[in-house]
Amino acid sequence: MSEPVLSVESLCKRYGESAAVDGLTFQVARGETVGLLGPNGAGKTTTISTVLGVLAPTSGRIVVDGCDLARHRSQALARTNFAAVYAPLPGNLTVEENLRIFGLLYGTAALSRRIDEVIAELDLARFRRTKCGVLSSGEQTRVALAKALLNRPRLLLLDEPTASLDPATARDVRARIRAFAAAGHGGVLWTSHNMYEVQEVCDRVLFLSHARILLEGDPRTLPAEHGKATLEDLFVAVAREPLSLQEAS
Numbered sequence: 549m550s551e552p553v554l555s556v557e558s559l560c561k562r563y564g565e566s567a568a569v570d571g572l573t574f575q576v577a578r579g580e581t582v583g584l585l586g587p588n589g590a591g592k593t594t595t596i597s598t599v600l601g602v603l604a605p606t607s608g609r610i611v612v613d614g615c616d617l618a619r620h621r622s623q624a625l626a627r628t629n630f631a632a633v634y635a636p637l638p639g640n641l642t643v644e645e646n647l648r649i650f651g652l653l654y655g656t657a658a659l660s661r662r663i664d665e666v667i668a669e670l671d672l673a674r675f676r677r678t679k680c681g682v683l684s685s686g687e688q689t690r691v692a693l694a695k696a697l698l699n700r701p702r703l704l705l706l707d708e709p710t711a712s713l714d715p716a717t718a719r720d721v722r723a724r725i726r727a728f729a730a731a732g733h734g735g736v737l738w739t740s741h742n743m744y745e746v747q748e749v750c751d752r753v754l755f756l757s758h759a760r761i762l763l764e765g766d767p768r769t770l771p772a773e774h775g776k777a778t779l780e781d782l783f784v785a786v787a788r789e790p791l792s793l794q795e796a797s
């Protein structure tokens with residue numbers, strides 16, 4: 549088996565006495581899309597922020613495409629990208645200006661061609677010279693995804709990437725991300741509260757509860773394995789009765 553694009557070992561992030569993330573160990577394989585699920589406050593954003601190097605872990609190890617984040621930070625981050633609604637692009641720059649600046653920061657080769665490619669892939673041609681600040685939230689999400697694909701990342705981190713999209717655009721974006729994973733060069737770590745979407749997109753899910761991984765498996769078969777009819781029912785059980793699931797697993 550080829551080396552995973554992400555390997556997280558015993559990751560902990562503590563704030564004083566409480567742990568936002570407490571001993572997470574998981575991997576994302578090349579070509580795989582992994583859903584990071586869990587109730588509000590379970591530790592999803594903290595996990596993503598530590599993998600992005602924005603938050604320093606209290607302990608544990610993060611390896612991106614063979615590069616240890618603590619020891620080879622710039623190499624690890626050069627293989628990573630992300631999109632999240634809470635990290636909008638500068639609103640006073642146009643779509644093209646934003647992509648150019650990020651492309652220069654990433655050192656993207658043949659940048660003008662790559663900008664044309666991501667603009668076409670995310671259907672952004674008509675907004676090319678529009679300032680990002682005046683775009684609708686769904687349009688801004690597509691620009692953020694275009695930025696996230698610019699450097700052809702090995703690891704794509706997406707924090708609720710379709711939260712502000714209408715159903716048709718969300719379907720297009722899911723297809724685009726599936727295509728990214730199917731190409732087999734990279735993997736995706738995806739957080740979402742939309743269980744329909746998770747079932748459609750993710751090869752595997754990790755259910756976080758109180759800073760730990762409570763359940764892990766195929767989103768299409770995991771509910772039945774725990775006596776639930778749907779992934780949403782399983783999610784509700786994780787949120788309300790995590791101890792009963794822990795005992796059963």
Ligand SMILES: Nc1ncnc2c1ncn2[C@@H]1O[C@H](COP(=O)(O)OP(=O)(O)OP(=O)(O)O)[C@@H](O)[C@H]1O
Binds near residue numbers: 567568588589590592
């Ligand atoms: N800087 C901080 N100081 C103290 N506690 C924090 C800090 N950041 C996060 N936490 C706590 O860590 C826990 C995990 O937060 P996190 O944002 O990772 O959850 P989440 O799963 O992303 O939640 P949501 O679904 O609501 O976005 C929460 O209880 C939160 O209050």
